Amino acid sequence: MTRPTRHLCIATGQNLANLIPSLQLGATEVMILETPAMRDAATNLKRALEARGIACTRIAFDDATPEAIRTSAEAIAMELGTEPLVFNATGGHKLMTLALAGNLEALADDLHLVYAETRHDRLDWLKPLPAMDPMTDVLGIDDILRAQGYRRTADGNRDAFWQADADARANLTRKMGDDAERYERFFGTLNRLADYALADENRFAPRQEFEYAPGGRNAELLSEARRIGLVRWDDDTVLTFASPEAAAYFRGGWLEEYVWYKLRGLRPHDWAVNLKTQSYATQVENECDAVVAHRNRLLVIECKTSGFGRNETRDVGYIYKLAQLSDQLGGSMSRKLLLSARPINDDIRHRARDYRVDILAAADVRELVDYLKRWMRG
Structure with missing residues (x-):
């Protein structure tokens, strides 16, 4: 079924349920109802929608009393007129959605009423015919951040340079992660030495010293780090980090x-x-x-x-x-x-x-x- 591209939704503290249907259904215009308590949420949703090229309008909705809800719902239905409309009833409280749905149905020639069932990854339709559609994967990190009031x-x-450096030490990184339990104590030691090396942000101190010379698997790990140029180490107690970036890697970046x-x-x-x-x-x-x-x-x-x-x-x-x-x-x-x-x-x-x-x-x-x-x- 072809759905209208004009949408109406209610701003809520969980705006992803508003954002997902608008993006999935290809909305070109979204009208956001905002109660006094949800003005910030409406701001965030508008920002997220406009970042994806969707025109938005914020409309004040008075929900202070049942009479105010009825009056606001009637006025909004009259303002929206008879053009086809998708009404996302996920946000708001029950009296709001009931009042809006009743008034919109009385006026709109083609009303599509949807509920975003995020727990089960689907869109549930009540009008014009009952139906269920699976949610599609439409939200990236920036979409979610904007809807929540944040930005990257x-x-x-x-950073292409960071990726190139990471690729150069890929084998060492995989070894440290896949065998993490074997290096439990040594990780703490390396982390501490790297901390000492980076303690003064104005002066890098690359030369650090173990209490005793590492042996066994710890020595093998340092030998691999030496081979790829992250450290200088002569099988003794002195360890020299090749750069601040190398120290940061052993401090936890790995x-x-x-x-x-x-x-x-x-x-x-x-x-x-x-x-x-x-x-x-x-x-x-x-x-x-x-x-x-x-x-x-x-x-x-x-x-x-x-x-x-x-x-x-x-x-x-x-x-x-x-x-x-x-x-x-x-x-x-x-x-x-x-x-x-x-x-x-x-x-x-x-x-x-x-x-x-x-x-x-x-x-x-x-x-x-x-x-x-x-x-x-x-």
Whole structure:
């Protein structure tokens, strides 16, 4: 069935349910009803729609009393007239949608009433005939961010030099990620030395020293790092980082690169590493190690290579921050993943479940691809 390209929706705190049908159905004009409480949400939705070339109009709706709702619904129906219309009834409260649907049906010659059932990835139609359509994958990272009141300020994906450097150390990165549990203590040591090297932002201190000369698998890892030019090491206690970038890699950047490799192989709808975002409302900037958009949902990934297990209050703080940031950037459909190179105890895992944060730690890191595939499938 051909659907009208003129749409009406109600601004809500979960605007993805408004954005998805407009993009999927090829809307050319969207009228956004805004109650006093949803003015900011209407601003965000308008920004997201206009970024995709869709004309938008914001219309005030008084929902203070049942009488005000009835009066507002009648006035809007009269203003919209008899032209064909898709009314997205997902937002707003019951009295609003009932009043609007009744008045629109009385006037419009061709009313299409839809509800975005995001839990089940479908569009449910009540008028003109009952029907169900599967949702298509229409939202990229920027669409979701704009609808939530944020914008992208930078990301690592678009830096060709970063990608070339990452490719040069691909084998080392895969080894560190796939065998993370074998290097548990050594990761902490490398992280600490890299921290010392980068402690003074005005003066890089490349020469650092182990308490004792690494041996066994740790020595093999350093030998590989030496072979590709990341460090200088003469099988003794002195380690020299080749550059600030090399130190940053051992301070934790390698795990972000590991995620990037796995995402590049899976090819989700949209993804980015080292993503920086800024709120339109507060100008506050946030940084995410990795963000994935697929099936109109956002997955926010936090990478940790050291620090967990020593201070439970701080650990819970990391998890809470990840949960809050994910909800702010991606809304109620977002998912959160903490990827840790080192083990995480059961108490912290329990707190993470309370905040709906998934964890892959130590030996579980190698299961990242399976986790991503499950999430992508839903």
